[in-house]
Amino acid sequence: MIWLFVKVILVVTVGLLRVSSVADGACPSYWTPHSDYCYIVPQIAQSWTDMMALCKAVDGELADITSTDENDYVAQLAKENHPSGGEVWIGGTDSMSEGNWMWIGSGDAMVYRKWGSNQPDNSGGSEHCLGMRTSGDWNDDDCSRHNRGVCKRRKYSIPVVGK
Numbered sequence: 001m002i003w004l005f006v007k008v009i010l011v012v013t014v015g016l017l018r019v020s021s022v023a024d025g026a027c028p029s030y031w032t033p034h035s036d037y038c039y040i041v042p043q044i045a046q047s048w049t050d051m052m053a054l055c056k057a058v059d060g061e062l063a064d065i066t067s068t069d070e071n072d073y074v075a076q077l078a079k080e081n082h083p084s085g086g087e088v089w090i091g092g093t094d095s096m097s098e099g100n101w102m103w104i105g106s107g108d109a110m111v112y113r114k115w116g117s118n119q120p121d122n123s124g125g126s127e128h129c130l131g132m133r134t135s136g137d138w139n140d141d142d143c144s145r146h147n148r149g150v151c152k153r154r155k156y157s158i159p160v161v162g163k
Contacts, residue, residue: 024158028059033155034073039063040151041081041088048129048141051089051149052104060151061105062091065132071114074150075136082148085134087141089149092130094140098122101130105152114138 027038042054052062065071078088091104101110101120116137120127129143132150141147 025155027155028153031153032077035070036155038153038155039074039077041077041148042151043081043148045146045148047146048089048093048143048149051147052091055149055151058151058153060153062089063150063152064091064103064105064108065114066112068112068114071112071132071136075132075134078132078148078150079134082134087131087133087139087147089147090130090132090138091152092138093128093143094120095128095143098128 027033031038031040033039038060040058040060042051042058044054046054048062055062063074065074074090082088092101092110093104094101096102099120099122101113102108103110114132114137116133116135116139119138120140122128122140124142126142127140129141131139131141131145131147133139
């Protein structure tokens with residue numbers, strides 16, 4: 001019964017996250033802007049797969065990180081929204097081919113990387129999902145572990161008709 005209540009609250013929260021302004025270059029309500037993108041850290045810990053589904057439900061993806069600037073921004077966002085430390089899920093995985101890390105949203109191979117010391121290590125042979133420590137360093141982790149995550153989406157772009 002409690003799980004059903006939590007799911008109802010989550011669905012209502014997801015619905016609220018979809019309500020947004022339509023200004024060009026804006027982010028939906030509760031998302032924070034950085035460069036051409038908007039980010040949010042849902043305040044619920046889930047498996048990597050469930051977090052990926054939650055990000056999709058709010059018209060985003062688990063964040064792919066393509067630069068030092070973006071990594072630093074997402075790490076700071078993680079610290080502000082996950083003050084107890086630990087990790088947040090981001091969108092990398094090597095579940096298709098061990099050691100070949102890719103971004104799940106785009107299917108692109110990782111170019112920029114910020115692995116922590118001795119990472120990735122595939123400890124126990126079951127670490128195929130990408131976590132970011134609040135330090136900004138990356139760690140491969142067990143996909144079933146429950147962490148918060150960072151969702152990413154493009155800012156709104158209003159097409160101009162007739163130009």
